[in-house]
Amino acid sequence: MDISTLSNFTMQLKILAIVKHIWQMGPGSDLTVAARGHGHSLQGQSQAHGGIVINMKSLQGLKMQFHIGNLPYVDVSGGELWINILREGLKHGLAPKSWTDYLHLTVGGTLSNAGISGQAFRHGPQISNVHQLEVVTGKGEVVTCSEKQNSDLFHGVLGGLGQFGIITRARISLEPAPEMVKWIRVLYTDFATFTRDQEELTSGESTFDYVEGFVIINRTGLLNNWRSSFNPQDPVQARKFKSDGRTLFCLELAKYFNRDETAVVNREIHSSLSQLNHIPSTLFVSEVPYIEFLDRVHISEIKLRSKGLWEVPHPWLNLLVPRSKIQTFAQQVFGNILTDTSNGPILIYPVNKSKWDNRTSVVTPDEDVFYLVAFLSSAVPSSTGNDGLDHILIQNKRILEFCEIARLGVKQYLPHYSTQGEWKAHFGSRWEVFVRRKSSYDPLAILAPGQRIFQKAVPYSQ
Ligand SMILES: Cc1cc2nc3c(=O)[nH]c(=O)nc-3n(C[C@H](O)[C@H](O)[C@H](O)COP(=O)(O)OP(=O)(O)OC[C@H]3O[C@@H](n4cnc5c(N)ncnc54)[C@H](O)[C@@H]3O)c2cc1C
Known part of the structure; x- marks a missing residue:
């Protein structure tokens, strides 16, 4: 009804x-x-x-x-x-x-x-x-x-x-x-260095208002550019860098500002970026109105819709991974289970538990810092008619099995289970409440x- x-x-x-x-x-x-x-x-x-x-x-x-x-x-x-x-x-x-x-x-x-x-x-x-x-x-x-x-x-x-x-x-x-946003991306080849910088930027007083990141493995295809509204101001720098098939980790930052603060903000950003350990030639900066930054995925949605790539199955997997286990997780998942990210982006960034209220119903790992790792896959029909859905589901299963066997203490975000036993395990000690x-x-x-x-x-x- x-x-x-x-x-x-x-x-x-x-x-x-x-x-x-x-x-x-x-x-x-x-x-x-x-x-x-x-x-x-x-x-x-x-x-x-x-x-x-x-x-x-x-x-x-x-x-x-x-x-x-x-x-x-x-x-x-x-x-x-x-x-x-x-x-x-x-x-x-x-x-x-x-x-x-x-x-x-x-x-x-x-x-x-x-x-x-x-x-x-x-x-x-x-x-x-x-x-x-x-x-x-x-x-x-x-x-x-x-x-x-x-x-x-x-x-x-x-x-x-x-x-x-x-x-x-x-x-x-x-x-x-704010009126405007400086939208910044820098690349890393070393995961430990990438996460160290992410954690530094998200602890204490940060210059930036937004910190995310994503993983790039053998990247091809439009689906990876679903945030293709990002439009770096420095295409010369962008052209200089060649990934040579390496797995890359992209740190994504944003700084909010009003137009009359531009000079001060530029200095602050310059100073903060100078303390990071990214590949120097991979600094991409874009400047966009605040609404355009926040509504960025919708801009990509319009592009994907026009190509028939939006209304497709999305077998997404979202995990919350404790900070102490993120290196083990990355080594196995990005280095072994996944061989490319052409099905869609993989987001990864840390959050601080002190900003979460443990009286709410949401379940998070038992550590002060944990990572959101979002595998945002799309199953797109190919010329053979195969949309790769089974393949993505198998990969998701392998990731979950690895987390289970290695006892990483991972929790699903946007959880999905079929049995009450699985829900009970998800909630753990919070099930009774x-x-x-x-x-x-x-x-x-x-x-x-x-x-x-x-x-x-x-x-x-x-
Ligand atoms: C493209 C895309 C990007 C996304 N990005 C993010 C992201 O960056 N971060 C993030 O956290 N999530 C993200 N999500 C996931 C999203 O937050 C959840 O899927 C959310 O539930 C979707 O909201 P909805 O309004 O479509 O809810 P629905 O899918 O309609 O509902 C979700 C659940 O909430 C219940 N519900 C809905 N409305 C109410 C209500 N008023 N009162 C009580 N229960 C209600 C429903 O019964 C259902 O159980 C993304 C999803 C998409 C499609």
Whole structure:
């Protein structure tokens, strides 16, 4: 059932009425409800087989309310796209602090996971930048929650994979938006040197506002240039460097600034870059408006769509790898399991656990610093009709098996499992809290069945 045609205010009440009605039907009914944000999760997580799927974007029209002051914030609907918050915020000179690489995702969809990008080392993930939520629980109740009010539900819903309630509104922390971004890339051939520089840049007071990185193995093809909006100002330098088939590690940095600060910012960047150990001839610098930098993946999406390369299977694998194990991980995965990166980019960058709140539902490794490693593969049909999907899935499996056998303490981000046993292992010591929250806020397991954690009418196992 698609109820997206209803008007916005009615939508909010309808969400409440639907969940309440199913709750009142009791365990005898097998109806379930999935909130569908932008539907960009990859394994049917926003689906409800034989149940009700609520198109959360129908709530988008609810007016965003900006509060301007010392600690600015915006109240938005759970179905709002981050790109719209950026566009509206810029009219007030404000923007959220923490992003995802792609902004055509909903607030409810990313807050149900974490929302990680190159700003996370400084601000934490998006779930660390939310003041308040309005949630419809699985018992058909509307609850406002925050650090101070109904805090167990607040923390549970953040990173909670949609299990405890449907986010209908969120209050997001803002900061002054810069006008421009210096977008910088430098290359390394040595992984240890690359990660040392990344860790240095993400610890303490960093000059940069964004730190990411990616791996390049025998690189060919358009899919690797999905951020091809990057347009270095120094093509002469770019031409000078030849990779000779080596595995390369690209450090990607951004510095925000306003036009009247250009001279100071250039000096700061020059000084910070001089302390890095990249290959000197591989400094690529681009200067773009802030919105263009943040919306960079969408620019690539348009290019890929025009070539029929966007609507293809994306067997992505996202891992959180403890810092102490990242060298072992890289040696085996980049040096052995993967022989090229022509299926799509592999992102890799460190984040600091001190910026994450361990009361939320998201599961991270047990170390102060851990890496997000994102294998963003696309299975593209070739002239033989083979899209390579099986090959990518086998590679993903091999990576996961290696992590398991080598006991790396890796956790999946945007996790996907088929059995409750696997979920239990994923949550580890946090499983009990997750189950307790489920029985408090959605005891009939009505919500987000597509995550395949709990089944309606099947008792939870501790
Ligand atoms: C091109 C691309 C780039 C990406 N880059 C990043 C990145 O840089 N960093 C990152 O962290 N992630 C990234 N992601 C992953 C993305 O954050 C998740 O897949 C997210 O869930 C997608 O949001 P959505 O609005 O499409 O949610 P959906 O796929 O619609 O929903 C995801 C889950 O959340 C639940 N849900 C949706 N809305 C609500 C709500 N209002 N209340 C409660 N539950 C809800 C759904 O039921 C489902 O279980 C990327 C995805 C894509 C496609």
